[in-house]
Amino acid sequence: MKTAEPTNADTASYPLTARNRVKRRHDRGFYDHETVHKILDASMMCHVSYVIDGQPYCTPTFFWREGTKLYWHGSSASRMLKNQTAQQRVCLTVAFLDSLVLARCGFNHSADYRAVMAFGNAYLVTDPEEKERAGIAMVDRFFPDRTASLRETTAQEMKATSFIAMEIEEASAKIRAKGVADDDEDYELPIYAERIPVKTVIGAPEPCPRLLPGVERPASLQAYSEGRLLEDALTDAYFLQYPAS
Template structure:
């Protein structure tokens, strides 16, 4: 039986406004997730909504995020709670001829599922190694192992994606027909996050050179490209969909 290539669509994840911009296929959702590293996780505690920014990583259709064992979010999700994880890429600022038509080009993902806490120490250690190697493929092989106290003090939450949707705007300037000839300037301002020059740690052993796992992070490179390429190197056999 063939594996599904898209997430199921229902009232929870269906894109309602400008539904033509919605995508539900695994390939689109996953590549947007793999091109970022910061997400926002939304959940409810005792009727009060919270939205927490955090670092995340993906393995197949499972998302992980990391935090302190003292975190309110992690304590709340320990036994499994509904959660929504979002990621947004800002591609450009759209400067139009009316306030109404000012906008932005973007790519975003909303993923839904039951968030749960990893309890097993070995599973936590594996997840932490995955977090590092997802960014810097092969780096964990040359690191010291995490101590028991570090493992104990770290909490890892995972969520199997049950539903997800991507929404993409790549329209540029969209003005009313009667506005195109107005003597008002309009433009698109591209937005990118670009890597800077590495700053070596001043407290380092003599003769230590930059690790090969960092070679994908070169000054001037688009961060999205670096993250996407790192994922491909870390998981060369992974199906993008």
């Protein structure tokens, strides 16, 4: 089990710069490690934005956090990974849609959400020990200690996989959690308004039909039980894998 880099979540914040400052609705912007990391750790998929020869790209991929460093992986033949090998500037984003908001006028229709933008220089992980740790973390971060029970990764499989890391230089979270927010005079109008919650809920597990007789679902997957919120399961898994974070 790997221990993440220690952070003082009560006081540590990412620097406020022209790049990460929330320019509209400053009250929704957060820069402290605790808020930013909480949103990152509740997610499994991010979008990584970068530029190749003047052309912008945005690639969805799985990622994880270790302290103030982010990792993601992909095929060694990936265009994204090939172009993030020399300290390329990237922006990694994560977003949750928490509700749909129907107001009494079109202008006030909105959504409740949580989002993070993180900026830094991406680099290809070439150190053998760091790459080996990343190969384990890409499984165990989401399913703690699962790697130990798996068939060992072959040299060819590891060769076909690349890992990118990025120290978070700047980051910001933006959160709206207010539901319906109409103009005061509009509350007197006979118009229906509501907040529609949106949640990603885990469904019933579907065991592989080719499981050998007697192979049961391990207790370590209990967090991924039917009816649980996915973000809760991912957060629990993170703190099992990185208890000192």
